[in-house]
Structure formats: C-alpha cells, structure tokens
Amino acid sequence: MLTKIENVWVLNPRAPLSLTQSQSHAVDVFYGCVIIKDDTIIYAGKPEGWNDDEGLAGGAQERQFDTIVDGKGKVLIPGLINCHTHVPMVMLRGLADDLELHNWLEQAVFPIEDRMTPEDVYWASKVGIAEMIRGGTTCFSEMYFHMDAVAQAVEETGIRAVLTRGFASSGGDGGAAKLADGLDFALRQRNGAGGRITTMLGPHAPYTCTPDFLREVAALAAEHQLPIHIHVAETAREIDQIREQYGRTPVELLEDVGLFGTRLLAAHGVHLNDRDMEILATRGAAVAHCPASNLKLASGIAPIGRMTAKGINVCLGTDGAASNNNLDMISEMRLAALLAKGISGDPTAMPAADAMHAAVAGGAQALALEGVVGSISPGMKADLALIDYQKPHLTPDANLVSLLVYSCRADDVTDVMVNGQWLMRDGLLQTIDEYEAMEHCNKSIRRIKGSL
C-alpha cells in the first residue's frame, strides 16, 4: 500500500541531539510531499518526482499510488503524543469538579471507579480515543485499571498507546495482587496490537506506595527491562507528607529505592527543588507536564523553564478528563507556552516551537518511542495529522508553527493516520462508531450514579 500526501506544508520538530542537551527546539518547515509505504514513511521532502527504482533522483514517471491526498491549504504534523492520561476517566467528566486533589480522589473519583466494570472502561476508552483522534493525538500514555479493556479499545481503534496498569501498596496484601496483575499485563501486552502497544510498570505515587513496595517494583522493572510511569511531586501536600514520613523529597525517595534503574516517566513534577531536578536530569527521566490538570486541582505550576535548563526532557499530558476536562493536546500546548511565560515573567520562555517539540518529539523520547514516532522522516512509523489552515482564525498563514500552538483548535484537524492506517478522513472517524460509544458511556455513568 503506497500513499502520497502532496501539496502540503510540513512542520517537523527537530529531535534534540542527546537526552541531556538543553536547547531551544527548532521546527523544520517545508513545502512538499510525504510518501508512506504500508506503515512507514519512506519519503518526506520537496515535491520532486519520485519513483521506485531511482528514488528521489528519478523524477521521470511516477509510481502508481494507491491513495493520493491533496494537502492544499493544510498543514501536516507528526501526530501529537499525550504522555500522561487516564482515558477511561472521561466517564467522570464534569462529575468531580472544583475539589482539592485528595478530596477529589477520595470523595468523587474512587466511589465511581470502584463501580466501573471492564465493559465501562472499554466504552469510556473508545470515547476518549475518539476525542483524541479528533484533536490530532496519535499516541497516548495511559495509567489505569481493567487495562485489558483499554488494550482492546486500542487494538480495535488503531491508535498507538503505552499502557500501564496503575497500582499502590494498599489493601490486605500490601498491593501484591495488583503488582502481579500489572506485571502480567505489561509482559503480555508489551508488543501488542501489531506493535502499536508498548507497556510500562505503574506504581501510582510515592505517597500511595511504601518504599519497600517501590523497591520491589524497581527490581521487577530491571529484571524485565520495563520503563516506569509514576505520579511525582504533584502537590505541596505530597512533599510535606513524604518529608515527614521519610525525611526526603519524593524524587530523593525514588532514587533511594532504585526506581531510576530503567527509564522513568514522572507525571506532573510541580514541586521540585534544584536537587530533584538534577537527579531527574542525571537519570535521564522525563517529566510529563500536565498544566490544565495542575491548575484545575490548584496543585501549582511546574517549573518547566528551570527543568529544561537543567536538561530534563519535558513532555506534555492532559491527565484524565476528570481534572482537565478534555483530552485536547493542542490546547495543552498553548496553555503550557502561556504559563511558562506567566510564571517566569519572561515572554521568551517556551516559544511555540518548544511547545510543539514537547508535544511530539519530546513525547516520543519520554515514551521510549524515539526512532519510531515523533518525526516526519523516512524510516519512522506513519503517525500523522492534517490540519485545515483555511480558516479566519488561522489567517494569515505567515507563521505556521505559531498558528498551530497559539491559534489552532482541535476541530481544525481533518485527517489522522496511525501506523499507516487512516483513523480519520475529512473529519470522519474510520474505526470508531463514536455515537455507539457515547451512548454506552452515558448509560454506564447513569447506572453507577444510581448505585451511589
């Protein structure tokens, strides 16, 4: 299967040269075409002629394409990567507003989650995946439960995902059963859905897992070479609690228990001191910045300018729809760029190109998918989004990167491809009956609310 997207402006963030290199991340902008063979990009560049035998130099007769997409008036970007979310929490959208994190969890979230069945999680995942595809997101990093239902939704919808079963050291067995389930899931699904699914181990947070439990997780991660996904330093209360219990910061605790032995993705990182940042940078950990969720729960604003200056890879996440309240990575880019300026008093902080980098190449690196996705270049998997720029709010078209970050909306996305498969064409989802999914989701939450 050979597809060509032609007459299109391409925005392609440059990958950083190394994990610890701090730099402003430029975005390459060029006009041309992109050619996809099966699941892989084989050409991205100027619209010269191209043929099978002679490649770019040929220029004579064109190869027969199965599909040719005219990208006139549109911009092609690598699919956006949502590095921290809990997709099935779309079921709690609007039901857990205006509460502080710990009350939010205990009073609003847990009672509903306790009643969610695998079938509820499956349909909520489909709704969330539909929302993400509609906003140009092609990959998400998930931490939740009933993860086989999430994996089934990923398999059927064609999206890419890094899946993690979250667990804590709570309950009579100290979390042993959930940890075993999380490891079993990670090993079974680590190359699932034809390689679209990869997995991590997901200890929920330093305040919900004991140090001994985290040591056990670290040993299993090292033994099976699994990355770790964990909430870290999300609230001031967490910092106080961990300092009171263990006499150190959450990041210092993670280092003490050996959790940096494999790659680590730290969600939030709102309250970090200089030493915490040095540990994260030295250990090559990534921080998933979730600005909307942090604002809504009044957790604070992560110091991403200081983090990137220290060489930490900062990527972006929406967190779940119960604390955002959507899964829109375009608005997350804009918010991240605006907040970075607002808290630093420096309007040059997080320029548009850096925000786009965080949502694409930074995300791929954080999820151990560098070299797989995050760039429109030959050899990369074809995870792409087309955005219609022929709109009043996207005129004039003089600075395409600025328009993407500061002016674009999720519904400007028209077409989305993952692994060479179209998941949306001209605004129509190709793999999800979204009305069916929404109906199931509404029914589920009515049943759960009725039983509370």
Ligand SMILES: [Zn+2]
């Ligand atoms: Zn979270």
